[in-house]
Amino acid sequence: MEVIIAAILTIITAATPLLFAALGELVTEKSGVLNLGIEGMMIMGAIIGFFTVHHTDSVFIAIIASMIAGALMAAIFALLVLKFHASQVPTGLALTIFGIGLSALIGQSMIGVAYTGIPKIAIPIVSSIPVIGEIFFKQDALVYLSLFMVFVVMWFLNKTRAGLILRAVGDSHDAAHAMGYSVIKIRFLAILFGGAMAGVGGAYLSLAYSPLWVEGMTAGRGWIALALVVFASWRAGRVLMGAYLFGGISILQLHAQALGIGIPSQIMSMLPYLATILVLVIISRDKSKIKLNSPASLGKPFHTSR
Amino acid sequence: MQSNLFPRLVKRQTPSKAMIYLSPLLAIFLTLSASVILFLIMGVSPLAALHAFFIEPLSTIYGLTELAVKATPLILIGVALSLGFRAGVWNIGAEGQLILGGIFGGATALFFYEKTGFYIVPLILLAGVIGGLLWAAIVAFLRTKFNANEILTSLMLSYVAVLLLNLLVHGPLKDPDGFNFPESRLFSDSALLPILYDGTRLHIGAIIAILAVGLGWILLSRTLLGYQIKVTGDAPAAGEHAGFSHSKIIWTTLLLSGGIAGLAGAIEVSGPIGQLLPTISPGYGFTAIIVAYVGRLHPVGVLFAALLLALTYLGGETAQIKLNLPIAVTGVFQGLLLFFLLASDVLIHYRVQLGFKQRKKQGVTV
Numbered sequence: 001m002e003v004i005i006a007a008i009l010t011i012i013t014a015a016t017p018l019l020f021a022a023l024g025e026l027v028t029e030k031s032g033v034l035n036l037g038i039e040g041m042m043i044m045g046a047i048i049g050f051f052t053v054h055h056t057d058s059v060f061i062a063i064i065a066s067m068i069a070g071a072l073m074a075a076i077f078a079l080l081v082l083k084f085h086a087s088q089v090p091t092g093l094a095l096t097i098f099g100i101g102l103s104a105l106i107g108q109s110m111i112g113v114a115y116t117g118i119p120k121i122a123i124p125i126v127s128s129i130p131v132i133g134e135i136f137f138k139q140d141a142l143v144y145l146s147l148f149m150v151f152v153v154m155w156f157l158n159k160t161r162a163g164l165i166l167r168a169v170g171d172s173h174d175a176a177h178a179m180g181y182s183v184i185k186i187r188f189l190a191i192l193f194g195g196a197m198a199g200v201g202g203a204y205l206s207l208a209y210s211p212l213w214v215e216g217m218t219a220g221r222g223w224i225a226l227a228l229v230v231f232a233s234w235r236a237g238r239v240l241m242g243a244y245l246f247g248g249i250s251i252l253q254l255h256a257q258a259l260g261i262g263i264p265s266q267i268m269s270m271l272p273y274l275a276t277i278l279v280l281v282i283i284s285r286d287k288s289k290i291k292l293n294s295p296a297s298l299g300k301p302f303h304t305s306r
Numbered sequence: 307m308q309s310n311l312f313p314r315l316v317k318r319q320t321p322s323k324a325m326i327y328l329s330p331l332l333a334i335f336l337t338l339s340a341s342v343i344l345f346l347i348m349g350v351s352p353l354a355a356l357h358a359f360f361i362e363p364l365s366t367i368y369g370l371t372e373l374a375v376k377a378t379p380l381i382l383i384g385v386a387l388s389l390g391f392r393a394g395v396w397n398i399g400a401e402g403q404l405i406l407g408g409i410f411g412g413a414t415a416l417f418f419y420e421k422t423g424f425y426i427v428p429l430i431l432l433a434g435v436i437g438g439l440l441w442a443a444i445v446a447f448l449r450t451k452f453n454a455n456e457i458l459t460s461l462m463l464s465y466v467a468v469l470l471l472n473l474l475v476h477g478p479l480k481d482p483d484g485f486n487f488p489e490s491r492l493f494s495d496s497a498l499l500p501i502l503y504d505g506t507r508l509h510i511g512a513i514i515a516i517l518a519v520g521l522g523w524i525l526l527s528r529t530l531l532g533y534q535i536k537v538t539g540d541a542p543a544a545g546e547h548a549g550f551s552h553s554k555i556i557w558t559t560l561l562l563s564g565g566i567a568g569l570a571g572a573i574e575v576s577g578p579i580g581q582l583l584p585t586i587s588p589g590y591g592f593t594a595i596i597v598a599y600v601g602r603l604h605p606v607g608v609l610f611a612a613l614l615l616a617l618t619y620l621g622g623e624t625a626q627i628k629l630n631l632p633i634a635v636t637g638v639f640q641g642l643l644l645f646f647l648l649a650s651d652v653l654i655h656y657r658v659q660l661g662f663k664q665r666k667k668q669g670v671t672v
Contacts, residue, residue: 100641276462284452303317
């Protein structure tokens with residue numbers, strides 16, 4: 001039982017950063033923008049979050065700072081893509097390269113610095129229920145926030161007017177523009193939201209998952225989050241499922257070693273990447289299904305004047 | 307809606323040829339300006355830092371040969387990637403293909419350990435090509451057969467490649483007399499690339515890279531394949547209409563860029579490195595993406611862009627030694643350069659018009 005609880009707890013910590021980042025990218029993509037810079041935004045969130053908590057001792061300020069860091073990174077992307085008509089694929093790549101470099105630069109003074117990790121919040125009464133209490137009601141604030149955000153995104157996209165407009169912009173920017181909506185403004189906000197979510201996802205790695213700062217510590221999670229959005233067919237509920245599935249795969253490594261299975265650790269570390277490829281293959285096989293679910297204007301540039 | 311005092315962008319009738327070439331220069335200028343601010347924030351004299359970064363490495367013969375050593379993989383991969391990018395095939399995983407080339411080439415070198423023969427080096431290079439080719443073939447297969455996005459698969463395979471190399475140097479390819487360090491044996495002399503200039507690390511890979519520029523140019527401007535690549539990238543519908551097979555283009559560009567990245571990997575391990583280590587590239591495969599763009603996706607442009615980005619690596623090392631600057635500055639430079647380039651490229655298709663002028667000339671604003 002102890003082992004199972006421990007495994008589930010690790011799955012949750014491994015899934016949370018993916019969940020944040022993928023939910024953010026989901027909203028960005030729903031507005032018709034493909035931001036390949038998640039990795040760069042995440043790693044900036046990771047270092048800024050860690051840097052802030054080290055200097056202020058406040059988890060709250062650190063989380064806000066990581067969101068701002070992610071959003072600022074996203075703002076660079078938004079500026080280039082929306083105002084300078086730069087194409088989305090190379091701009092996203094540039095954001096990743098820049099973020100990895102800048103975070104390493106900022107992180108110089110943070111290498112080897114210890115941090116206890118963000119505190120767990122035990123919800124009174126229910127947290128004392130055996131097993132269930134341990135798993136569901138004794139988590140840190142960010143785990144609760146990530147799950148809460150699933151419902152917020154779901155509600156926003158499906159039940160609000162603003163969400164409907166955002167989806168309209170993503171499905172046909174010309175029609176949305178003709179109806180008088182500001183495509184640029186809506187996309188800008190969607191990109192910023194994606195950045196803030198990636199930022200806090202990254203902060204979860206440095207504040208809770210590790211918790212410490214290591215150069216390049218996101219290790220491709222931003223890209224896995226990107227794949228998760230495809231895997232989830234652009235639906236928030238399925239993003240939740242996907243993130244926990246991947247969290248499960250990435251912790252196999254830890255527990256396989258604990259159980260003394262003699263597979264080299266490098267092979268186990270390959271699993272999340274191989275699983276991402278496998279999932280992509282399974283999902284993408286059906287071209288028409290992808291076409292049906294993905295926002296129709298995804299990745300296409302928008303020009304008001306022609 | 308918008309204040310007329312702000313400059314605004316007006317679409318050009320035809321793309322500006324001049325801006326295609328001026329844009330990288332503008333981007334370099336902006337990157338240097340931004341880096342001055344960056345150095346000031348870091349409390350380093352910008353002049354000293356820029357000197358260490360861009361002047362000092364070029365002031366000695368050894369520095370120049372090192373520049374060529376670092377530019378070699380960037381030129382090779384940059385040329386190969388620009389062919390794919392032109393066709394809209396996004397091979398982002400050149401780093402992984404390079405590593406596989408390094409593994410295949412390195413394993414070949416170790417297989418011929420303490421043997422001599424003129425055939426060893428060509429075999430190593432051939433093995434490198436095969437390694438990179440196979441790694442890219444997975445991407446091409448998944449893309450054409452299952453429609454799996456090549457950006458994600460090639461990138462995921464890069465992470466797998468890093469782990470694979472790590473596994474091999476910790477295990478089967480580890481030096482038996484190496485006190486358990488995760489390194490292979492040092493390759494024997496017959497498995498090392500011939501040196502062009504005694505006392506430096508300049509090797510024949512540099513010549514191969516120059517050849518690649520020439521071949522890439524010929525391929526792009528003089529062959530049917532080059533034409534198909536250009537058409538498929540510029541107007542996919544026209545390409546399809548002309549009967550160009552899209553999956554053939556995907557296969558060709560991926561195998562080509564994978565094979566060349568693999569060659570670059572083999573050149574690295576049997577050239578400047580001389581053995582297999584857990585890390586055999588400081589991210590050449592990713593930097594080559596920037597090289598391809600700064601070089602305007604043209605082989606000759608790539609040559610110059612590769613020299614520039616090789617200089618950021620070399621300068622980063624110099625600045626680390628002389629000024630104690632973190633090596634990460636190189637990555638920031640590279641990222642900034644690509645940002646500014648993408649921003650400057652807007653001037654290819656648009657021109658800047660100041661608000662008050664526009665009010666007079668144009669009645670209609672959209």
